[in-house]
Amino acid sequence: MSLEKEHLFYDRLAQTTDSPYGLHLEKAEGSHVWDVTGKKYLDFVAGIAVANVGHRHPKLVRAIEDQLNKYLHTMVYGEYIQDVQVSLADKLTQILPPHLNCTYLVNSGTEANEAALKLAKRHTGRTRLLSFRKSYHGSTHGSLSVSGNEEKKYAFRPLLPEVQFMEFNKIKDLNLIDTSVAAVIIEVIQGDAGVRIADQSFMTELRKKCDESGALLIMDEIQSGMGRTGKMFSFEHYGIFPDILTLAKGFGGGLPIGAMIANKSVMGDFTHKPPLGHITTFGGNPLSCAAAGAVIDILHSEKLCDKAIEKGELFKSLLSHPKIKAIRQIGLMIAVDLENESELCRLIDYCKENGVIIYRFLSHPYSFRISPPLNIDDEDIRSGVKIILEGLEQC
Numbered sequence: 001m002s003l004e005k006e007h008l009f010y011d012r013l014a015q016t017t018d019s020p021y022g023l024h025l026e027k028a029e030g031s032h033v034w035d036v037t038g039k040k041y042l043d044f045v046a047g048i049a050v051a052n053v054g055h056r057h058p059k060l061v062r063a064i065e066d067q068l069n070k071y072l073h074t075m076v077y078g079e080y081i082q083d084v085q086v087s088l089a090d091k092l093t094q095i096l097p098p099h100l101n102c103t104y105l106v107n108s109g110t111e112a113n114e115a116a117l118k119l120a121k122r123h124t125g126r127t128r129l130l131s132f133r134k135s136y137h138g139s140t141h142g143s144l145s146v147s148g149n150e151e152k153k154y155a156f157r158p159l160l161p162e163v164q165f166m167e168f169n170k171i172k173d174l175n176l177i178d179t180s181v182a183a184v185i186i187e188v189i190q191g192d193a194g195v196r197i198a199d200q201s202f203m204t205e206l207r208k209k210c211d212e213s214g215a216l217l218i219m220d221e222i223q224s225g226m227g228r229t230g231k232m233f234s235f236e237h238y239g240i241f242p243d244i245l246t247l248a249k250g251f252g253g254g255l256p257i258g259a260m261i262a263n264k265s266v267m268g269d270f271t272h273k274p275p276l277g278h279i280t281t282f283g284g285n286p287l288s289c290a291a292a293g294a295v296i297d298i299l300h301s302e303k304l305c306d307k308a309i310e311k312g313e314l315f316k317s318l319l320s321h322p323k324i325k326a327i328r329q330i331g332l333m334i335a336v337d338l339e340n341e342s343e344l345c346r347l348i349d350y351c352k353e354n355g356v357i358i359y360r361f362l363s364h365p366y367s368f369r370i371s372p373p374l375n376i377d378d379e380d381i382r383s384g385v386k387i388i389l390e391g392l393e394q395c
Helices: 002-012 058-068 083-095 109-124 141-145 171-176 200-213 264-271 286-301 304-318 341-353 378-394
Strands: 025-029 032-035 040-043 102-106 128-132 163-166 181-186 216-220 244-247 258-262 326-330 333-337 367-370
Touching: 040 378, 058 286, 083 102, 083 286, 102 109, 102 264, 109 128, 109 141, 109 181, 109 216, 109 244, 109 258, 109 264, 163 171, 171 200, 181 200, 200 216, 258 264, 286 304, 304 326, 304 333, 304 378, 341 367, 341 378
Parallel strands: 128 163, 128 181, 181 216, 216 244
Antiparallel strands: 025 032, 032 040, 102 258, 244 258, 326 333, 333 367
């Protein structure tokens, strides 16, 4: 049966690469997953920063079950008053700056960014969009247009017009921000570029330029949000706040949900000229909202932001080897540079064979990512890093 399912995986499901990771999964719990043979793997990537509170956290499962016993989808987003949606939006306002007081719930990160770009153009009446090289904001046409990896884009051009790219952390490039710009979209921590961390001076000047020009500042916290960097949101490290915030990945704890958050006065532009300025059938799905609400509660009650800082430092202290060329780390968002891509491929395979899941980045081919659950045990960190170091010796 296992071989039959694997054949169907390759034959009946669309493939995103010629060489998928190929783990035949049976179950997941906490910081571990098991394959169909019963082999146990330590999960150092958490579904690419999705399982921030671990796989199937009991409080998360209970919240989903409670909602399951009430109702599932009943109506397209925005028409019915659904307590689980209202409760989630209220929880978000309690953990965000006061001006970020209105939430539009969607299905994913790329949809959140699509909505944010539309809202910025609608609110400002402008058409130019600025982003940063090596950024990643999603794979649909609009979000791909503002992503800074040409290798992922060239086959799908033409994309959105009037998009320009600046160099991340280069203050001089911020002079491109003028009164013709609708929005600047940025990952405060560039995730798929290999955890590139913004400088304080750069973020301060970026906020200043947007304020002076009237351009809206969109912060994409899809990977870096929900405690991943040691703060609930990575912009908190800088004291710089967005005009529009986008969330997904760890937001739902394993269920698909995204959010685009702005001030009520800005968000109101979607309601007229034209009405239904942005629509979604499944946005704010009740099960996903229940999960997201539980994630916020767990992050607070278990102090997982603080733990992300402590555990991130533990990883960094243990990852010492001559083949490691650099480490970029903030909280439990970690990139480890090796010499070349072939060395990385061998290490990923070695770790997989020995029960540890590490993974690559989209835009940095000789680095591997570490983004485990924020509640991972120290013992698991030590045992997993030991296998990584053994793999570096073997490779």
